[in-house]
Amino acid sequence: MQEDFRLIVDLVVVLAAAAGGGLLAALLRQPVLLGYLLGGAIVGPAGLGLVKELIQVETLAQFGAAFLLFALGVEFSLNELRKVQAISLGGGALQILSTIGITALVSVGIGWVTSPTQGIFLGSILSLSSTAVVLKCLMERNETETLHGRVMLGILVVQDLALGLMLAVLPALEAPSGEIGAAVGVALLKTAMIAGGAIAAGIWLIPPLLRLLARTESRELFLLGVVALCLGIALLTEYLGLSIEMGAFIAGLMISEVEYADQTLTYVEPIRDIFATLFFAAVGMLIDPRFIWENLELILGLVALVFVGKFLIIAPLVRAFRYPLKTALITGLGLAQIGEFSFVLASKGQVLGLVSRRVYLLILGTTAVTLVFTPFVLRLVPKVFAWAESVPALRNWLEGGEGPQEISEALPQKDHVVVCGYGRVGRTIVRLLRENNYPVVVIDQSEQRIQKLREEQIPYVYGNAASVHVMTAAGVEQARGMAIALPDAMSTRLCLKRALELAPDLDVVVRAAQDKDIELLYQLGAREVVQPEFEASLELSAHLLIGTGRSTTEVLQEVTEIRNSHYRELRPQQDSKDVSRDLQAATQDMNSRWYALPDQSPLTGMTLEEADLRRIAGVSLMAIQRREGDRIDYPDAQTVLQSGDRLLLVGDASEIATFKDLATGEVPVPAKDLSCQWVAVPDASPLAGQTLGDLDLTQTYAVQVQAVRREGQFIRFPDGSIEIQAGDRLLLCGTLYHLNHAYQWITAASPILPALSPPTLSVPVMDTVPRGDREAS
Missing domain, CATH: 3.30.70.1450 (Regulator of K+ conductance, C-terminal domain)
Structure with missing residues (x-):
């Protein structure tokens, strides 16, 4: 077969295998990256042998790695990095250095490698985590804006930046041991010079060039110019003794802060995806399934070692930067795999002779298995935490570090509104409430947003809104109401449930990120659930209907009915x-x-x-x-x-x-004709110090004390030995007649039990909930 035609056949086979593997992975709800690796392994020399000449495919795959790094550079955002700059820059750098150092010591000590240089190289490979897999898992769970999501992405950005530096220094590691220091110094000097030139070009040359290309209004010409720029800089860095991948990354960084960065990324993404598919499929062709099977125990042991080792490095580092324990644990587990860009380093290292063929295959196999395991680990983590929080000792341990990091001065003490989340929705809620002279307290865990609250002199609690300790600090138990506008569904559910644990009668309105969360949030106790997309459609429709001559009253009544039905008419039909x-x-x-x-x-x-x-x-x-x-x-x-x-x-x-x-039937169920009411025991109450047995409310007022809540503690069905304290809230159940009488006596804090007499009918509206008017549990 002619050589040029052989290349076309090989490309078709590789792309078809990658497409089939990617489709299988997608159907199994796994990252398509794993499917590309599987497809390459099947058609490669160690598989069916449909592709035997790897050199040509690997050459094209190198372009895929270059475009991957170019797009990574374009996507890099200083603004995103600033949100968690301390943990991303400080923690990310420490994580990389710690992983490299520990890996070098261990690998040299047990004989995996023959020199410290090889140990450093192996540590560099292990220090990187998978941006593609972690980001996909976070997006699937709508967790990119959670605290652990931002921390993970911040560290990943620093790892990706470090990859460029590793690629620059890598060729210097093949120098003789006595000359490595000088070679590394020269490589760093070259990198610094190239970076300086890139900064200058990014300021004075790139913007005018992109404006000139954009002015032609030709998509093809703009794309051609960007590709030529990317590959030209990549070849220049290769000529200067660095790597093509390093040059492509620098080219992306040069464009990242230009106004045409988004347009550039949109045009380049299809090319990047095609060549990146070739890259991962080519890596898959290098994986020997027989080698993995023959060394399965060793590879699984290495996988366990990598997961445990990286977790034990990352989790304590995140905790050391004063993040909650739960955030540290999730981040440690989420970043415990080896990343896809480690394939780039491993391939370069084998070419340079820094690792043997056997070690290289072990790296490939271990990396592939960690990438397979990561989605399962991230899906399992919430279930493990849900179980742990059901065990009081573990829950206290997990929440021990979730107290408020900072509380502003002069917090409102009662009748305020607690707003959870100070994003765009939260800011609007706060502004409208303050314009109407309602006191507010904002809970947020973003340092950027807390700084805005400081500047605007808005009362705040800096911490996790789903933490009981943070809610208590915000005065949820004395609040008039709460608005939850958090970015992810899981935090929203936890925040709602724990708020109602502290204040069962609290008026809570919740923003639902997805329509499938609406009924769930109502069932958890939300008084009102708002879905932004449905609300926008209702407002647009109402405006158009009124404009066509429909009665304003009729339109508003119809909109209200749709809201009261939980948007059922707008939601897609589901079986x-x-x-x-x-x-x-x-x-x-x-x-x-x-x-x-x-x-x-x-x-x-x-x-x-x-x-x-x-x-x-x-x-x-x-x-x-x-x-x-x-x-x-x-x-x-x-x-x-x-x-x-x-x-x-x-x-x-x-x-x-x-x-x-x-x-x-271990405890009595209140009869059907009874109501339940929360009553707060006033400060300095003479009831304080008396036991429920002493008060004997059942005999005196014909009401039952179903629960006592004090300082976050919830005592259900207390016995007569429970001692009442000032500030306690008592859940009383009885007829409205008896409840009202008991309420008047307790809130009046009279030391003498009055005789039971016909009460006035001024039952408190906010606290008493007749059984016939309650929502479903």
Whole structure:
């Protein structure tokens, strides 16, 4: 076969194999990168042998690596780096240096490599994590704006920057041991000179050139000019003794701060993706499945060593920068793999003779397996934390570092509104509330946003809005209401649930990032759930309908009905299986379990509004599986509990244990005609110091004390030995007549129990919730 035609056949085979592997990976919900590697391994010399001449494909794959690094340079953003600059610059640099140093010591000590230089090179490979895999996992879970998401991406940006420096220094490592220092110095000097030239060109040459290309209004010409610029600088750095990849990265950085950066990236991305596919498929062709199988135990051991080693380096570093323990643990697990750009280093190292063929194959196999494991690890992490938070000792340990990092002066003490999240939505809410003279407290964990709050003199608590300690510091228990405008669904759910644990009657309005979260948030106790896209469509439609002559009153009434129906008319139609699947996926990230209702349970025959499970037991009921097979997802207030039902409950271990006591009759269930009311014991109350047995409210007022809440502690179904303290909130259940009388006596703090007499009917509106008016639990 002619050589030129052989190249075309090989390209077609490689691209087809990569496409097939990528499709398989996508169907299995794995990163397509893994599919490219698999496709290359299948058609390569160690697989089916359909592609035998690797040199030509590898040459084209080198262009793929160059375009990958060029696009990486264009995407680099100083603004994103500034959000977490301390941990990204300081922590990222320390992580890289620590990984290189420890790997060099261990690998030389146990004989994996024969020289410190090779150990440093191996450490450089292991120090990099996968930007592509981690970013995809964060985007799938809508976690890019969470604290751990920003920390991970900040460290990844620094690793990507370090890759350019590694590629520059790498050729110097093949020099004789006595000359390595001088060679590295020369390489760094060259890098500095090139960087200086790149900065100058980025200021004076690149912008006019891109403007000239853009002025032609020719997409083809603009793309051709950018590609020529990228490859030209890449070849220049190769000529100067550095690498093509290093030059491509510098070319991307030169464009990153120019106004045409986004346009450049849009045009280059298709080319980058095609050549990057060739690159990863070519790497896959170098992987020997037989070698991996024969050395499977060793590779799995190396994978475990890499995961544990990098976790033990990264997690303590993040914690040392005063981030919460949970954030440190998630970041350590999320960055514990070896990154795709390590393939670039490993390939260069083999060519330069820095690693043997066997070590190179072990690196490839270990890297591929860590990339496969990472999505599973990141999906498992929320479930592990949900379980850990159900164990009181582990929950206290995890939340021990989640107290407020800073509290502004002069926080409002009561009747304020707590706003969680100070992004665009949060800023608007705060501005409107302040214009109407309502006191606010903002909770946020971004240093940038906290600085804005300082400058605007807005009261704030710097910390994780889902932390009980932070909520307590913000005065949630004394607040008038709360608005939750957090960027990710998981933090929103935790924030809502914990806020209602502290203040069950709190008026909470929540922004739903996705329409599938709407019913879940209502079920967790939100008073109102707002979906921005649906709200925009309602406002646009209302304006158009009124403009066509429809009555304003009719249009507003129709819009209100749609809001009251939880946007059901606007949401895409889903069958019951899709709804159940979404619900199952959402509750997996929370502490949830199925519970079989006993046949003789006192809850049998009660509606959910009558049972009032969230207020009394603290659990949220998400789904009911009937004995005959029917399933009710997100049951409403009028749903009746039946014998043999299986209930999907969300709550911590103590809340679910309390529900079991209710369900089995261990503790009494309030009768159907009773109401429940939270009553705060005033400061300096003469009730303080007395036990519930001394007060004997059941005998005197015919009300039951179902729970006591004090300083974040929730005591359900307290016995007579519980001593009342000033500031406690008591959950009383009884008729409205008796509740009102008990309320008047407790809030008046009279030391003498008055005789039971017909009360006035001024039942407090905000605190008393008749059982017939409650929402579903």
